Amino acid sequence: MTLNDFYSILPAVILIFSALVLLLADLWLSKHTKVVTPMLAVLGLIASIAASILFTGNVENGFGGFILVDGFSRFLVPLFAVTGIFAIGMAYDYLTRMGIQRGEYYSLLLFSVSGMMLMASAGDLVIIFLSLELLSIPLYILSGFAAPKAHSEESALKYFLLGTFASGFFLFGAAFLFGAAATTNLNGIVEAVTSGSANSTFLIIGSGLLLAGFSFKVAAVPFHGWTPDVYHGAPAPVSAFMSVGAKAAGFAVLIRVFSLIFPSLAEQYTPIFWGLAALTMLVGNVVAIAQINLKRMLAYSSIAHAGYILMAFVPFGDAAIRANSVASALFYLAGYALGSLGAWAVVIGMEKEDNQGTEINDLAGLGKRSPLMAAAMTVFMLSFTGIPLTLGFWGKFYLFRTAIEGGFISLAVIGLLTSLVSAFYYLRVVVKMYFQEGDSKFHWNFWTAAVAVFSALVIVVLSFIPGSLFDLAVKALLTGS
Amino acid sequence: MSLNPLLLTIAFPLAGVVVMLLLKAKWKNAIRWTALLTSLVTFGLSLWMLSQFNSASPDLQFEINQAWFSLGGNPIGFHIGVDGISILMVLLTTFLTPLAILSTWKAVDEKVKSFMAFFLLLEVGMLGVFLSLDMVLFYIFWEFTLIPMYFLIGLWGGERRVYAAVKFFLYTMAGSVLMLAGILWIGLQYGSFNLTQLVGSGMIPAAAQLWLFGAFGLAFAIKVPMFPLHSWLPDAHTEAPTAGSVILAGVLLKMGAYGFLRFNLPLFPDASIQFAPWMAGLAVVGIIYGALVAYRQKDVKKLVAYSSISHLGFVVLGIFALNLQGLQGAILQMVNHGLSTGALFLVVGMLYERRHTRLLENFGGLWKVVPVMGTLALITMLSSVGLPGLNGFVGEFTILLGAFGSEAIGSPWFAGVATLGVILAAVYLFHMFQKLFLGPVIHEENQKLKDVSVREILILAPILLLAFWIGLYPKPFFMLMAPAVEKLTTIIQSAALLAQ
Numbered sequence: 001m002t003l004n005d006f007y008s009i010l011p012a013v014i015l016i017f018s019a020l021v022l023l024l025a026d027l028w029l030s031k032h033t034k035v036v037t038p039m040l041a042v043l044g045l046i047a048s049i050a051a052s053i054l055f056t057g058n059v060e061n062g063f064g065g066f067i068l069v070d071g072f073s074r075f076l077v078p079l080f081a082v083t084g085i086f087a088i089g090m091a092y093d094y095l096t097r098m099g100i101q102r103g104e105y106y107s108l109l110l111f112s113v114s115g116m117m118l119m120a121s122a123g124d125l126v127i128i129f130l131s132l133e134l135l136s137i138p139l140y141i142l143s144g145f146a147a148p149k150a151h152s153e154e155s156a157l158k159y160f161l162l163g164t165f166a167s168g169f170f171l172f173g174a175a176f177l178f179g180a181a182a183t184t185n186l187n188g189i190v191e192a193v194t195s196g197s198a199n200s201t202f203l204i205i206g207s208g209l210l211l212a213g214f215s216f217k218v219a220a221v222p223f224h225g226w227t228p229d230v231y232h233g234a235p236a237p238v239s240a241f242m243s244v245g246a247k248a249a250g251f252a253v254l255i256r257v258f259s260l261i262f263p264s265l266a267e268q269y270t271p272i273f274w275g276l277a278a279l280t281m282l283v284g285n286v287v288a289i290a291q292i293n294l295k296r297m298l299a300y301s302s303i304a305h306a307g308y309i310l311m312a313f314v315p316f317g318d319a320a321i322r323a324n325s326v327a328s329a330l331f332y333l334a335g336y337a338l339g340s341l342g343a344w345a346v347v348i349g350m351e352k353e354d355n356q357g358t359e360i361n362d363l364a365g366l367g368k369r370s371p372l373m374a375a376a377m378t379v380f381m382l383s384f385t386g387i388p389l390t391l392g393f394w395g396k397f398y399l400f401r402t403a404i405e406g407g408f409i410s411l412a413v414i415g416l417l418t419s420l421v422s423a424f425y426y427l428r429v430v431v432k433m434y435f436q437e438g439d440s441k442f443h444w445n446f447w448t449a450a451v452a453v454f455s456a457l458v459i460v461v462l463s464f465i466p467g468s469l470f471d472l473a474v475k476a477l478l479t480g481s
Numbered sequence: 482m483s484l485n486p487l488l489l490t491i492a493f494p495l496a497g498v499v500v501m502l503l504l505k506a507k508w509k510n511a512i513r514w515t516a517l518l519t520s521l522v523t524f525g526l527s528l529w530m531l532s533q534f535n536s537a538s539p540d541l542q543f544e545i546n547q548a549w550f551s552l553g554g555n556p557i558g559f560h561i562g563v564d565g566i567s568i569l570m571v572l573l574t575t576f577l578t579p580l581a582i583l584s585t586w587k588a589v590d591e592k593v594k595s596f597m598a599f600f601l602l603l604e605v606g607m608l609g610v611f612l613s614l615d616m617v618l619f620y621i622f623w624e625f626t627l628i629p630m631y632f633l634i635g636l637w638g639g640e641r642r643v644y645a646a647v648k649f650f651l652y653t654m655a656g657s658v659l660m661l662a663g664i665l666w667i668g669l670q671y672g673s674f675n676l677t678q679l680v681g682s683g684m685i686p687a688a689a690q691l692w693l694f695g696a697f698g699l700a701f702a703i704k705v706p707m708f709p710l711h712s713w714l715p716d717a718h719t720e721a722p723t724a725g726s727v728i729l730a731g732v733l734l735k736m737g738a739y740g741f742l743r744f745n746l747p748l749f750p751d752a753s754i755q756f757a758p759w760m761a762g763l764a765v766v767g768i769i770y771g772a773l774v775a776y777r778q779k780d781v782k783k784l785v786a787y788s789s790i791s792h793l794g795f796v797v798l799g800i801f802a803l804n805l806q807g808l809q810g811a812i813l814q815m816v817n818h819g820l821s822t823g824a825l826f827l828v829v830g831m832l833y834e835r836r837h838t839r840l841l842e843n844f845g846g847l848w849k850v851v852p853v854m855g856t857l858a859l860i861t862m863l864s865s866v867g868l869p870g871l872n873g874f875v876g877e878f879t880i881l882l883g884a885f886g887s888e889a890i891g892s893p894w895f896a897g898v899a900t901l902g903v904i905l906a907a908v909y910l911f912h913m914f915q916k917l918f919l920g921p922v923i924h925e926e927n928q929k930l931k932d933v934s935v936r937e938i939l940i941l942a943p944i945l946l947l948a949f950w951i952g953l954y955p956k957p958f959f960m961l962m963a964p965a966v967e968k969l970t971t972i973i974q975s976a977a978l979l980a981q
Contacts, residue, residue: 324553387628388621397617398552401665405553409662416658423654427631427647435635435643467550474553 007055008062008069008121011048011077012114018044019110026103034101038088041106045081045088045113052077052117065185066124068256073121075330075476076252079337080120083245084113086341086451091237093445094348098235100146108138109241116249120256125174125184128253132170132217135249136163139242143234151355155233162226166216169209176206190260204268207261211272214257217250218306220276221283228291231299236351236358239295240344243302244337251309251333255326259316266317273314278414280307285418289425294347294358297425298340301384304422305336311415312399315406324405327473328398334469335383335391335459342455343380346373349442349449363429364438373442373449374433376456381426383459386419391459394466486530487543487561490571491608493523494601501598509593513586516597520579520604527575534568539964541614541677549618555668560615560675565965566812569958570611570732570739573819576947577731578604580940581724584827588723588834589637596637603629603728610736616664616674616744620657623700623740626733627653630725638720645713645720652713656700663696667748680747681972687751687980694752697744698760704737707760707797708767711790718786719839723830726782730789731823735815738796742812746800746969750976753803757889760801765898768794772905776912781832781839784913785825788865791902792818798899799880802890803973807883808966809959814876816958817951821865821873824944828858831937832917835930841913846922851932855918857941862914864948866907872951877903889973 006013018040026037052074059069087109095101115135122128140163144156178184180202181192192198215223231239258269284304291297312329315321349370350357367374383392396419403412432438442449462469497519504512534542541562549557563571582600589596606629609622627650635646668674671684679685685693703710714734718726746753771791778784796818799811831854832847833839848855860871867873881903884896922928933941951958 327553382628388624393621393624397661397665400662401553401555401669404662404665405669409666412662412665413659416662420651420655420658423651424647427650431635431643431647434632435646465550470550470552 004059005062005067007059008067009118010055011052011081012117014048014051015044015110015114015117018047019107019114022103022107022110026107029103034103035092037103037106038092041088041110042085044110045084048117049078049081052081061123065187066127067118067121068123069121071476072252072256072326072330073117075472076120076248077117079248079334080113080116080245083241083248083337083341084109086345086455087237087241087245089447089451090240090341090345090348091235093443093448094235094237094351097443098146098353100235102145105142105145108142112138112142112241113245116245116252119249120252122253122256123186125177125186128257129167129170129174132167132253135246136167139163139238139246142238142241143230145238146235149354151233152235155230158226159230159234162216166213169216170213173206173209173213176202176209180206186257186260193261193264203261204265207258207265207269210257211254211269214250214254215276218247218254218309219303220306220310221280221303224280224283224303227303228296228299231302232293232295233355236295236344236348239299240341240348243298243340243344247302247306248333248337251329255313255329258313259322259326263317263319270314270317273310273316274408274411277307277310277314278411280304280310281415281418282307285421288422291425292360294350294360294363294429297360298343298347301422301426302340304418305332305384307418308332308396308399308415309336311408311411312402314408314411315402318406321402321406323474323477324398324402326476327470328395328402330476331469331473332395332399334473335395338455338459339380339383339392342376342452342459343384345448345452345455346377346380346442349373349445349452350440360429360432361438362440363432364436364440366432366438366440366442367434369440370442370444373452376452377433378430379456379459381429385423385426389460389463391462391466394463394470398470485543485545486526486533487563487612488545490523490526490530490575491561491605491612493526494519494604494608498598498601501594501601504594506592506594509590512594512597513582516582516601517579519601520575520582523604524575524579527571530563531568531572534563536565536961537964539968540564544614546614546675555672555674557617557674558615559618560677561609561612561618562614562677563612565962566742567611567739569812569816569962570735571608573735573816574604574607574611574732576943577727577819577823580823580827580943581727581731583936583940584727584830585722585724586936588830592636596633599629599632600724600728603633607728607732607736611739614676616668616676620661620664623736624654624657626736630729630733633725634717634721637722637725640720641716642720645716648713649717652703652710656703656710659696660700663693667693676743683976683979685748690749690752691755694745694749694756697740697749698756701737701740701745704740705734705793705797706737706790707763708770708790708794711767711771714790715783715786718789718826719780719782723826723833726826726830727823730785730826731819734789734793735819738793738800738811738815741797741800742808742969746803747972750973751980753801753973754889754977754980757801757803757887758891758895761798761884761887761890761895764794764797764801765895766794767791768798768899768902769905772902772909776905776909779840779842781829781841781913781917782826784841784909785822785829788825788906788909789818789822791906792822792865794902795877795880795899798884798895802880802883802887803970804883804887804889805966805970806879807887808969809962810876810879810881810883812962812966813951813955813958814873814880817864817872817876817948820944820948820951821861824861824941824948825865827940827944828854828861831933836926841916843924844917844927845920845924846918847927847930848918850922850927850930853938854933857933857938857945858918859914860945860948861941862910864945864952866910867903870949870952872948872955875952875955
């Protein structure tokens with residue numbers, strides 16, 4: 001193992017190391033010093049961000065192509081770490097209130113984040129599978145963290161069953177790809193495809209199974225059924241973390257694998273992605289209208305946003321647009337991540353014992369009682385809708401631009417019209433908070449509120465200077481593409 | 482760089498918002514004065530802009546083109562400028578805003594701070610719409626105006642305010658999403674969002690113009706609103722607080738008409754010529770329909786709202802006459818409608834503050850009780866009817882003249898039927914005036930109404946003075962817009978010649 005190999009996985013290694021330290025340290029902490037565990041976890045995440053910025057600059061790959069370090073992973077690794085920090089920030093008070101303050105939460109979270117980081121830089125199907133499990137298994141446990149509460153157990157079981165299905169699909173697909181190309185290395189598969197030595201039937205079956213597996217992870221229709229139940233039942237900070245981290249990791253690997261194999265299969269897959277994107281946008285947004293529970297609404301909204309991101313991926317077969325396609329998906333992901341984490345932070349402040357207090361009706365009067373939180377929530381809703389002066393607007397702007405650039409005007413129009421549909425249910429939240437009287441209360445906690453306010457500020461401030469984030473996203477090119 | 486009047490005008494209300502945020506919410510009067518002074522200074526700045534403006538030039542002036550950032554090779558710029566058309570809209574905005582703020586002095590007593598902040602933000606948004614020369618910047622300002630207006634209706638509106646606010650938001654957004662698709666397509670196809678590069682370049686082929694005209698036109702037609710896309714307007718106007726209705730009718734609707742002038746006509750001249758009879762047809766239907774429905778209203782505010790649909794029909798008819806007279810009349814009528822309908826809403830608001838009802842049947846005979854208000858209301862109404870000597874007449878007359886001779890519309894019948902609208906306007910507005918002010922005092926409560934206060938006279942007097950000015954001596958207004966309008970007609974004529 002060379003030093004470069006080590007650097008290539010350093011961010012994930014730091015997290016795994018801190019997770020192990022946390023497990024040990026937690027045993028020695030008394031009830032009154034519980035706050036030390038999350039602080040150590042945050043330190044680990046910050047160190048991980050620092051490592052990814054400081055040490056991966058000159059590294060291109062590690063372990064002979066098992067790990068790829070490129071602009072793509074350099075964009076996503078810090079994003080995952082920040083998601084982890086936010087998920088800790090909003091969890092501490094929540095876990096205490098719900099009586100489930102246990103140190104394992106933080107170590108499991110760190111394990112999961114390290115899995116996401118490896119997933120974003122995986123260059124081999126085996127590594128993808130290992131990181132998929134590394135990110136998923138802690139999440140299964142975290143979903144059931146409020147056990148023996150029935151809703152949490154239900155959530156964990158559903159997520160586990162469907163998650164293993166997804167893993168199964170992936171493995172099966174990977175086996176076919178290995179059969180087709182006689183290698184599990186992504187670049188090796190590409191070479192086999194371009195040289196024509198790969199068995200094309202196996203290739204198509206394998207990539208199709210892979211797509212099904214990834215679609216579960218990103219919650220694309222028709223593989224989305226688990227999302228509302230799992231998000232609703234799991235402890236809210238875990239749902240927040242899943243809705244951003246797991247989705248982003250799913251997209252990371254989807255984009256990486258298909259961007260490499262896609263060019264040769266564009267003819268077959270473009271219509272499939274087109275349909276997947278259109279269906280996901282339509283179903284996610286239309287079903288969200290009928291939701292009366294905030295968590296379920298956010299779940300369907302997260303499905304809808306997966307559809308928008310998929311839209312960026314449709315013109316991928318076109319080499320001229322590929323850079324914009326990746327960049328717009330990543331840019332959108334960043335904006336979505338901030339909005340989703342912030343919105344979940346508000347939900348966490350609203351939630352009472354036994355999963356109560358999260359109906360949309362429970363928001364009535366929030367504008368009067370907690371003006372700051374209501375204002376932040378308004379920013380998230382407007383950003384999700386894509387109204388200007390939020391990051392969400394630029395995200396959609398760039399996505400639709402990519403779709404139109406690729407000649408998929410009708411898909412862009414579907415996206416625009418479903419945005420209009422989404423305005424209806426996002427506005428309902430604003431209506432409840434400001435235009436109706438009620439006695440809703442935000443359970444004030446500095447860190448939970450800080451997550452919401454910080455996200456809202458970033459969403460608004462960056463919308464005035466989106467150029468720097470655009471540049472970052474544009475640099476996020478994949479190696480080999 | 483010397484001081485740019487546009488930048489100052491657009492940024493000054495923001496400074497007011499910042500000052501206001503520092504004030505405590507309970508210092509209501511301090512907040513009101515801050516808002517009023519801010520809007521007055523903004524008006525002053527726009528007058529300074531006018532004094533520096535070279536009205537003989539058809540070009541855009543005081544242009545700022547500051548690179549903002551670029552996306553996939555498309556630069557997006559903070560690009561603003563003003564010409565003879567937009568300067569009138571800017572002046573209308575800055576003129577009506579302080580008056581609208583003054584009208585809320587007593588009417589808005591709850592959450593004054595947020596109200597005034599939203600109001601000034603709305604002003605920024607509207608000014609931005611009229612000054613933007615970059616399509617993306619325009620879209621940002623266009624969508625941004627939704628947010629403050631949504632809250633103004635939703636928080637300070639009448640009984641059905643939530644319904645009205647959401648309907649307003651969704652209708653407007655429905656139009657603008659397709660406009661965004663159009664903007665993106667143009668940007669990708671021609672590599673620029675810069676309006677000055679695209680206008681008159683003849684780059685956009687006639688076939689593409691057709692659907693682009695539709696994509697942009699839908700957004701503007703909803704905003705104007707044109708029949709049959711008008712149904713958000715009566716709700717929004719009726720439920721909005723008085724000041725909101727004044728700005729909604731006075732300025733926001735003009736954004737739609739202005740959009741036609743700034744985008745559809747110069748960017749898609751071929752499509753404009755082709756669609757002109759259809760647009761004129763819808764405009765005429767709107768004129769007659771709005772007038773007929775207005776006559777049957779029991780709620781004064783709804784009546785005025787439907788009269789807006791009718792009056793805006795004239796504006797659209799003038800625009801799609803596509804000749805000098807029609808366009809000049811339409812632009813002047815945009816100003817006129819802002820003044821007259823704004824004033825009508827103010828009068829209705831004054832009545833509502835006194836009686837807390839807007840139903841015609843609850844009034845009657847007010848002339849004897851409140852003679853000064855009656856006089857002011859009469860002049861306002863006459864200006865809206867289009868009595869010669871007042872502003873409405875000049876605008877409508879010029880529009881009809883343009884529409885009669887319009888080659889693009891192709892038939893004098895459109896203007897002929899529209900003329901009926903002038904008569905109908907007299908019918909429903911006189912009917913309204915009669916129900917409110919004439920006859921005996923039926924209701925006991927109306928006996929003790931107070932006549933207008935000095936503040937209320939101060940609100941209405943400037944509007945009515947302007948109404949007389951435009952009515953008696955409209956030449957300076959026509960002079961101001963003439964070069965820019967001539968430039969616009971040249972673009973359309975050259976497109977028509979090429980097509981033949």
